[in-house]
Amino acid sequence: MPPTDAGANAAPTAASAASASAVTDRGAGIGSECEDTLDLRLPDELIALFAQDTGAGIRTGTGVRTRTRTRTGTGTGTGTGTGTGSDRVSDDLLDHVAEWGPAPTPAGVFQLVPVHIERDLALISRWMNDPAVAEFWELAGSPTVTEDHLRAQLTGDGRSLPCLGVLEGTPMSYWEIYRADLDPLARHYPARPHDTGIHLLIGGVADRGRGLGxxxxxxxADLxxxxxxxxxxxxAxxxxxxxxxxxxxxRAGFRFSAEVDLPAKRAALMIRDRSLRDLL
Structure with a gap:
């Protein structure tokens, strides 16, 4: 989308033509990503949330996340149940992930089930202590380390939701579904309203390295x-x-958009576009 200004309808001057040429030169070779570099306005609701979030941290994982959110802690290890107490929150910002339902995949029926700490902590903590996971998630240690990470999301403002990935009735992965445009990540890339972010870890070693991720x-992403x-x-x-x-x-249909310097890592900004989902 081209930038606009008060003189958009005026005849081009030599200076403006040179400026336009410079923008074109900088964007050469970017293709569909060029619009990502120009759409720089942060949404008003993000600015409002940042005002409340001056101490918010960004962590490494399969990606970057804050530890704040709200959400209905529903689901069991097999895909049903209801969370209570401190896990019970609202996920309006994410359009009710608990109600997204099951989805068929070549590997079987898959469903996102919101985390319930009392039920799921031992499993998720065990995954976080796998050296291959700990290298990037940095949540190894006692179960309280994982619990603090989960509880901060579940009792937060609704920007992010931790979930178990349940495949054919078996919990086998951990996910975070979050509003990327309302996350501190939005300070580091040209966010658009309602951008949805995802983080993933595959729990079992036997499920890794065979294309399941x-x-x-x-x-x-399609859900x-x-x-x-x-x-x-x-x-992502x-x-x-x-x-x-x-x-x-x-392989999942995301395109590489840019390298992004984040406080804790250098990240690959990956994007799956609605407009390209049938092509990639």
């Missing part, structure tokens, strides 16, 4: 686009060092 990433009509893009920011993760996003 790509299958599930595509499934979850977000189907269930969130206002969302035009799904965003894996660590540039995590080449298997970057490759998995590419």
């Amino acid at each position: 790509s299958t599930l990433l595509r499934t979850v 977000a686009l189907d269930k969130r009509p206002a969302c035009a893009r799904v965003i 920011e894996p660590d540039m060092r995590n080449t298997p993760s970057v490759a998995a996003f590419l």
Whole structure:
């Protein structure tokens, strides 16, 4: 989308022509990504949330996340149930992930089930202590480390929701679905309203290295686009060092947009566009 100003309808001057040429030269070779570099206005609701969030941290994982959100902690390890107490929150900002329902995949029926701490902490903490996971998520240690991370999301403002990925009735992955445009990440890329971010870890070693991550990433990205009509893009920011993760996003229909310097890492900004979902 071209930038606009008060003189947009005026005849071009030599200076403005030179400026336009410079912009064109800088954008050469970018293709569909050029519009990502020009749409720089932060949404008003993000600015309002930042005013409340001056101490918010950004962490590494398969991506970057804050630890704040609200959401209905529903679901069991097999895909049903109801959360209570401190886990019970509202997910209006994410269009009710708990109600997105099951989705067929080549590997079986898959469903996102919101985390219930009392039920799921031991499993997720065990995954976080796997050295291959801990290298990028940095949540190894006692279960309280993982609990603090989960509880901050579940009792936060609704920007993010931790979920178990349940495949054919078995919890086998951990996900965070979040509003990228309302996250501190938006300070580091040209966010658009309702951008939806995702983080993923595959829990079991036996489920890694056989293309399952790509299958599930595509499934979850498409669920977000189907269930969130206002969302035009799904965003991810894996660590540039995590080449298997970057490759998995590419196979899942995401495109590489840019390298982004974040406080804790250098990330690959990956985008799955609604307009390109049938082509990639």
